[in-house]
Amino acid sequence: GTRTNHSSNSNSVLALSTGDPTMFEPFWRKMEDKCKVVIRGGDFMSYFSDVKNVCWFLEPKLGDAIRRLHGVVGNAVTEERHIVVGTGSSQLFQALLYALTTPGGAEPVSVVSSAPYYSQYPEVIDCLRSRLYKWEGDAHSFKKEGPYIEVVNSPNNPEGGLREAVVKNQGDQGMLIHDLAYYWPQYTAITSAADYDIMLFTCSKCTGHAGSRIGWALVKDKDIAKKMIQYITISSIGVSKESQFRAAKIIGVICDGCENVQSTETDNFFKYSRHLMTKRWQKLREVLQHNRYLSLFKYPRQHCLFIGESVETLPAYAWLKCEEGIKDCEEFLRGIETVGRGGKQFGADPKFARVSLLCREDDFNRFIERLYMGHQGESNGHN
Amino acid sequence: GTRTNHSSNSNSVLALSTGDPTMFEPFWRKMEDKCKVVIRGGDFMSYFSDVKNVCWFLEPKLGDAIRRLHGVVGNAVTEERHIVVGTGSSQLFQALLYALTTPGGAEPVSVVSSAPYYSQYPEVIDCLRSRLYKWEGDAHSFKKEGPYIEVVNSPNNPEGGLREAVVKNQGDQGMLIHDLAYYWPQYTAITSAADYDIMLFTCSKCTGHAGSRIGWALVKDKDIAKKMIQYITISSIGVSKESQFRAAKIIGVICDGCENVQSTETDNFFKYSRHLMTKRWQKLREVLQHNRYLSLFKYPRQHCLFIGESVETLPAYAWLKCEEGIKDCEEFLRGIETVGRGGKQFGADPKFARVSLLCREDDFNRFIERLYMGHQGESNGHN
Numbered sequence: 102g103t104r105t106n107h108s109s110n111s112n113s114v115l116a117l118s119t120g121d122p123t124m125f126e127p128f129w130r131k132m133e134d135k136c137k138v139v140i141r142g143g144d145f146m147s148y149f150s151d152v153k154n155v156c157w158f159l160e161p162k163l164g165d166a167i168r169r170l171h172g173v174v175g176n177a178v179t180e181e182r183h184i185v186v187g188t189g190s191s192q193l194f195q196a197l198l199y200a201l202t203t204p205g206g207a208e209p210v211s212v213v214s215s216a217p218y219y220s221q222y223p224e225v226i227d228c229l230r231s232r233l234y235k236w237e238g239d240a241h242s243f244k245k246e247g248p249y250i251e252v253v254n255s256p257n258n259p260e261g262g263l264r265e266a267v268v269k270n271q272g273d274q275g276m277l278i279h280d281l282a283y284y285w286p287q288y289t290a291i292t293s294a295a296d297y298d299i300m301l302f303t304c305s306k307c308t309g310h311a312g313s314r315i316g317w318a319l320v321k322d323k324d325i326a327k328k329m330i331q332y333i334t335i336s337s338i339g340v341s342k343e344s345q346f347r348a349a350k351i352i353g354v355i356c357d358g359c360e361n362v363q364s365t366e367t368d369n370f371f372k373y374s375r376h377l378m379t380k381r382w383q384k385l386r387e388v389l390q391h392n393r394y395l396s397l398f399k400y401p402r403q404h405c406l407f408i409g410e411s412v413e414t415l416p417a418y419a420w421l422k423c424e425e426g427i428k429d430c431e432e433f434l435r436g437i438e439t440v441g442r443g444g445k446q447f448g449a450d451p452k453f454a455r456v457s458l459l460c461r462e463d464d465f466n467r468f469i470e471r472l473y474m475g476h477q478g479e480s481n482g483h484n
Numbered sequence: 485g486t487r488t489n490h491s492s493n494s495n496s497v498l499a500l501s502t503g504d505p506t507m508f509e510p511f512w513r514k515m516e517d518k519c520k521v522v523i524r525g526g527d528f529m530s531y532f533s534d535v536k537n538v539c540w541f542l543e544p545k546l547g548d549a550i551r552r553l554h555g556v557v558g559n560a561v562t563e564e565r566h567i568v569v570g571t572g573s574s575q576l577f578q579a580l581l582y583a584l585t586t587p588g589g590a591e592p593v594s595v596v597s598s599a600p601y602y603s604q605y606p607e608v609i610d611c612l613r614s615r616l617y618k619w620e621g622d623a624h625s626f627k628k629e630g631p632y633i634e635v636v637n638s639p640n641n642p643e644g645g646l647r648e649a650v651v652k653n654q655g656d657q658g659m660l661i662h663d664l665a666y667y668w669p670q671y672t673a674i675t676s677a678a679d680y681d682i683m684l685f686t687c688s689k690c691t692g693h694a695g696s697r698i699g700w701a702l703v704k705d706k707d708i709a710k711k712m713i714q715y716i717t718i719s720s721i722g723v724s725k726e727s728q729f730r731a732a733k734i735i736g737v738i739c740d741g742c743e744n745v746q747s748t749e750t751d752n753f754f755k756y757s758r759h760l761m762t763k764r765w766q767k768l769r770e771v772l773q774h775n776r777y778l779s780l781f782k783y784p785r786q787h788c789l790f791i792g793e794s795v796e797t798l799p800a801y802a803w804l805k806c807e808e809g810i811k812d813c814e815e816f817l818r819g820i821e822t823v824g825r826g827g828k829q830f831g832a833d834p835k836f837a838r839v840s841l842l843c844r845e846d847d848f849n850r851f852i853e854r855l856y857m858g859h860q861g862e863s864n865g866h867n
Contacts, residue, residue: 143510191720229614311529314721336578351525
């Protein structure tokens with residue numbers, strides 16, 4: 102395999118606007134041999150993985166690994182659910198938009214999510230100017246009659262809080278997509294096994310393997326699953342078998358580590374990653390205690406069924422709020438040579454910005470340093 | 485790796501409606517060790533492959549391998565071209581529709597291709613009822629004013645002929661996509677290095693690795709490449725790194741085999757696959773000589789720059805035409821327990837049907853057997 106390293110050098114601009122989950126790399130480097138996959142010339146040549154499965158392009162081993170993982174972590178019910186694999190959860194999200202709408206409707210179906218919402222939703226939804234569906238913004242202010250889709254992102258990207266649907270009682274006109282990309286023990290308390298009709302997950306935020314582009318949906322209704330599969334067939338004739346095969350292996354190693362009763366941070370991925378996130382949040386809260394320009398949300402501790410005790414919420418992103426009358430947080434961060442993503446893209450005030458905490462250790466430390474220096478020298482134009 | 489085998493047993497229905505290229509498996513089984521890739525736990529975790537490249541999710545090794553392959557085969561010019569990688573060429577085709585159109589136009593841009601055209605074009609184009617573009621059918625009968633996209637599929641799926649654009653002089657309103665998925669020496673003579681502005685290729689039809697979902701575009705205009713990359717970012721945040729890494733390896737092995745002066749059918753993939761295709765076409769033409777219900781196109785021999793001599797055209801599909809007043813070829817094939825894809829889906833008469841010749845050897849032989857038996861017994865209702 103190839104190794105890449107995009108850590109910035111000490112003077113360059115810190116690119117923390119995407120959620121590239123490279124922070125988990127050291128864990129997987131240590132597990133290299135356990136996680137090794139070998140693929141030979143004649144393997145995985147066919148479009149088909151399992152002609153007997155509704156999702157004919159799902160590698161059976163990945164399906165098994167996903168069910169096992171949710172069982173071990175206890176974060177989602179997989180019984181009576183179809184698993185649909187996708188090229189990341191982005192493709193599955195588009196497959197759902199296709200599956201939940203019907204050509205020939207009078208108007209495009211409204212899609213909403215409560216602000217601040219994941220900035221990719223509006224982008225994906227409006228990208229091709231579809232007549233099937235249309236982005237309608239913040240779910241809180243949504244009042245239209247007729248069918249709609251509400252996307253519930255929990256824990257929510259950007260700010261990390263647990264969420265529930267907010268559009269109130271519109272009969273049976275509402276359809277829900279639960280995007281649970283961050284519902285894993287390193288980020289949040291697992292408060293119960295999610296039992297929704299449509300749930301989205303992705304490797305990139307669970308294991309950190311973003312490059313594999315593997316996501317999955319747990320779908321109760323067979324007809325919805327079938328329409329999703331139809332979309333993925335049209336859009337990419339299935340999903341990389343190599344990635345699926347490897348994801349199955351990685352997930353298997355995670356499950357083995359969790360089930361080992363003597364597991365420690367060294368081989369229990371969630372203990373390791375929670376520990377790492379804890380340290381990063383401690384450093385971040387510490388440095389911001391002395392910074393009058395930036396503040397953070399606070400979350401109550403919650404009981405986590407996986408860890409077995411009360412735990413902190415440790416979001417994947419810092420959702421920073423500017424104080425002292427500073428109006429544009431993205432611009433403020435640029436002043437300390439850091440690229441975040443401004444609040445506006447999330448349907449929020451520009452005084453907010455999102456900064457990824459999933460970066461490599463060096464970049465994270467550099468970010469903390471810049472926050473500290475930015476506070477020290479009042480010379481950055483924001484005093 | 486895992487091995488799968490979906491060969492039908494001798495009594496079951498033969499599924500030859502998709503172009504699953506499993507016929508090349510035995511070659512790659514023999515090359516197993518040369519083609520082996522090993523991926524370790526910490527490899528390919530990031531979304532990013534090369535932040536310095538416009539196509540930031542393209543693995544540099546794959547880019548190099550693609551350029552080398554076109555150089556070795558001589559089928560396309562890669563100089564002054566950007567390489568955009570996609571989840572199969574299907575995703576790249578969608579990326580092009582997005583890149584070649586602009587929101588806010590008075591009317592969707594017309595997309596046409598000369599019939600018989602690849603059945604997936606209309607499906608992909610109209611799938612999401614986009615306001616950006618619209619399928620307008622057979623390019624031969626296209627007469628609308630205004631911007632349009634013509635897809636030139638050469639060699640053409642279904643029937644295998646070399647094609648050129650057919651829409652006549654409409655000023656600078658026309659944009660061309662050259663889908664060259666089958667422009668490889670096993671299917672056709674390489675008559676020159678294709679030098680178009682936008683060219684699509686895919687692993688599945690070149691090497692036979694359909695399961696990897698790797699396609700690539702060679703694009704002259706940087707802004708078009710950038711918009712394609714933007715689409716792929718929105719649609720799937722890049723392309724599986726594992727698949728890219730493996731595709732680079734496989735392509736490298738093909739190039740090594742071709743460059744070896746003493747190369748034979750054993751290690752020169754194109755010699756091997758052309759030999760296989762030749763045998764299949766011989767058997768097919770032979771059995772159909774005695775069949776008065778079905779006929780095939782014939783192509784002149786052409787000089788192939790890669791092989792260095794005059795060669796036969798050996799399409800990936802049999803484009804069968806029913807004779808003797810039989811009106812529905814797909815139905816006729818069902819009578820001999822074979823599933824093809826009817827002419828109507830290709831914008832052609834139902835008396836045509838497409839049957840894949842890229843299947844496993846057993847399935848191909850079974851198909852020949854059924855054609856023979858169907859001719860023998862006049863008892864299938866079509867006498």
